[in-house]
Amino acid sequence: MAQTILVLDFGSQYTQVIARRIREQSVYSQVLPHNSSLNAIKAANPVGIILSGGPASVLSKGAPLPHKQIFSLGVPILGICYGLQLMGKLLGGEVKKCERREYGRSELIITKAGKLFNGLPKSLTVWNSHGDAIVKIPKGFQGIACTENSQFSAIEDSKRKFFGLQFHPEVEHSQLGVEVIKNFLFSICKCKADWDMGDFIETSVERIRQQVGSKRVILGLSGGVDSSVAAALIDRAIGKQLTSIFVDNGLLRQNERNEVIKLFNDHIPGKLRVAKAGKLFLTKLKGVSDPERKRKIIGKTFIDVFDKEVKSLGDVDFLAQGTLYPDVIESVPIGGNPAALIKSHHNVGGLPDKMKLKLLEPLRELFKDEVRLLGKKLGLPDNVINRHPFPGPGLGVRVIGDLTNKRLNILRQADAIFIQELRNSGWYAKLWQAFCVFLPIRSVGVMGDERTYENVICLRAVTSSDAMTADWAKLPDALLRKVSSRIINEVKGANRVAYDISSKPPSTIEWE
Numbered sequence: 110m111a112q113t114i115l116v117l118d119f120g121s122q123y124t125q126v127i128a129r130r131i132r133e134q135s136v137y138s139q140v141l142p143h144n145s146s147l148n149a150i151k152a153a154n155p156v157g158i159i160l161s162g163g164p165a166s167v168l169s170k171g172a173p174l175p176h177k178q179i180f181s182l183g184v185p186i187l188g189i190c191y192g193l194q195l196m197g198k199l200l201g202g203e204v205k206k207c208e209r210r211e212y213g214r215s216e217l218i219i220t221k222a223g224k225l226f227n228g229l230p231k232s233l234t235v236w237n238s239h240g241d242a243i244v245k246i247p248k249g250f251q252g253i254a255c256t257e258n259s260q261f262s263a264i265e266d267s268k269r270k271f272f273g274l275q276f277h278p279e280v281e282h283s284q285l286g287v288e289v290i291k292n293f294l295f296s297i298c299k300c301k302a303d304w305d306m307g308d309f310i311e312t313s314v315e316r317i318r319q320q321v322g323s324k325r326v327i328l329g330l331s332g333g334v335d336s337s338v339a340a341a342l343i344d345r346a347i348g349k350q351l352t353s354i355f356v357d358n359g360l361l362r363q364n365e366r367n368e369v370i371k372l373f374n375d376h377i378p379g380k381l382r383v384a385k386a387g388k389l390f391l392t393k394l395k396g397v398s399d400p401e402r403k404r405k406i407i408g409k410t411f412i413d414v415f416d417k418e419v420k421s422l423g424d425v426d427f428l429a430q431g432t433l434y435p436d437v438i439e440s441v442p443i444g445g446n447p448a449a450l451i452k453s454h455h456n457v458g459g460l461p462d463k464m465k466l467k468l469l470e471p472l473r474e475l476f477k478d479e480v481r482l483l484g485k486k487l488g489l490p491d492n493v494i495n496r497h498p499f500p501g502p503g504l505g506v507r508v509i510g511d512l513t514n515k516r517l518n519i520l521r522q523a524d525a526i527f528i529q530e531l532r533n534s535g536w537y538a539k540l541w542q543a544f545c546v547f548l549p550i551r552s553v554g555v556m557g558d559e560r561t562y563e564n565v566i567c568l569r570a571v572t573s574s575d576a577m578t579a580d581w582a583k584l585p586d587a588l589l590r591k592v593s594s595r596i597i598n599e600v601k602g603a604n605r606v607a608y609d610i611s612s613k614p615p616s617t618i619e620w621e
Contacts, residue, residue, distance in 0.1 A: 359387025
């Protein structure tokens with residue numbers, strides 16, 4: 110069994126980013142709820158524990174707390190943001206509300222490198238998000254770094270191997286944050302880097318077999334990396350017990366149904382059924398502009414279509430989905446996770462209360478880049494593994510406002526042009542995700558000598574490693590000019606193109 114770093118989740122949106130940063134170093138990470146029993150924590154046999162950040166204040170009544178004996182386990186502990194404040198308060202220090210909230214980038218001055226900051230510069234730009242701060246450190250600790258607003262931005266008790274960071278080293282905005290995490294893993298916890306995706310395949314195949322037994326499974330195949338990898342993994346576990354179903358919901362990209370069928374026939378084992386349900390989805394969505402209602406309707410209709418397919422298949426017990434952990438963490442609290450809801454996903458938060466099928470989600474603890482590694486291990490081709498993410502609700506959440514065939518067709522054509530030019534320029538492989546958004550506004554334009562009053566298309570392209578944080582991509586001016594010119598000239602109904610330069614946070618990658 111690989112060594113484990115345990116992450117206790119206090120509700121931070123970045124909890125799974127912490128877990129991902131650990132796995133990037135070939136160290137196995139496991140996330141447990143903050144209030145896990147001492148037996149559950151001991152059962153994980155951790156070589157180190159990380160206390161995540163969270164939205165609560167340690168000063169508030171009912172603040173989430175870990176088991177009081179975790180500090181007596183004899184393993185290194187790192188507290189991040191809320192975790193630092195929690196550690197400070199529980200071990201005898203003092204925490205107070207900041208006079209001025211510290212949010213965003215700040216300069217961190219390292220006053221003592223020690224093992225946590227070993228090999229790093231004396232000054233770093235780091236990312237903060239907190240309204241409380243330690244004003245008195247517990248006995249045995251010393252301050253090792255500060256910012257303009259926080260005297261104790263990093264603390265350590267080298268004897269007990271307890272460390273705390275007020276900033277978030279896990280996010281991409283923190284300079285050399287990964288190096289800080291690596292120091293904790295290898296210099297302090299003495300990790301061996303003994304975990305890889307082969308371990309995940311082995312344990313997942315066994316878990317699927319135990320969960321499914323001799324029952325039958327249907328899987329919603331979209332043709333994207335998530336569902337394709339899920340299909341390949343489940344097929345390895347149970348073979349002919351799996352039937353994949355592709356639902357054409359009328360919200361697909363240009364030529365997508367034919368591409369999915371070819372992809373499945375060429376590379377993914379098992380049986381495939383195609384359900385042509387575009388008219389049904391668009392009828393249900395007629396006049397609906399609220400994004401959450403769209404997602405719920407799409408999710409429910411998706412299940413209804415599956416139910417219809419089930420009747421023609423006979424006895425089926427499980428519905429498999431390519432749900433990933435970012436979907437889960439942003440959609441609904443799970444396992445005691447107190448994180449606040451950001452948005453629902455059609456395959457997580459939009460399911461009916463009484464499903465006729467049990468869920469099988471073998472990828473729900475993985476991030477997108479881990480799924481790509483898994484797909485490679487399973488033998489899927491690069492054009493599948495490296496395909497950009499596509500939301501379950503499809504273009505339904507990329508047409509802002511009401512959905513009509515005209516709007517969808519305009520968006521499909523524009524999106525196809527954008528992706529084609531990204532591929533031609535070599536930029537597609539450099540991006541995490543790129544797509545077009547149809548805006549429910551019209552603008553005045555001039556084409557030839559005629560006045561036009563047509564629609565606006567917004568381009569969105571981001572770079573990221575895990576989708577939990579993302580920066581807008583600085584595409585070349587010449588590329589943007591070419592895409593804009595082609596869309597305006599080739600797509601009837603569009604006369605203006607904009608480019609989204611928002612990062613996540615505070616924005617999300619998708620618009621709805």
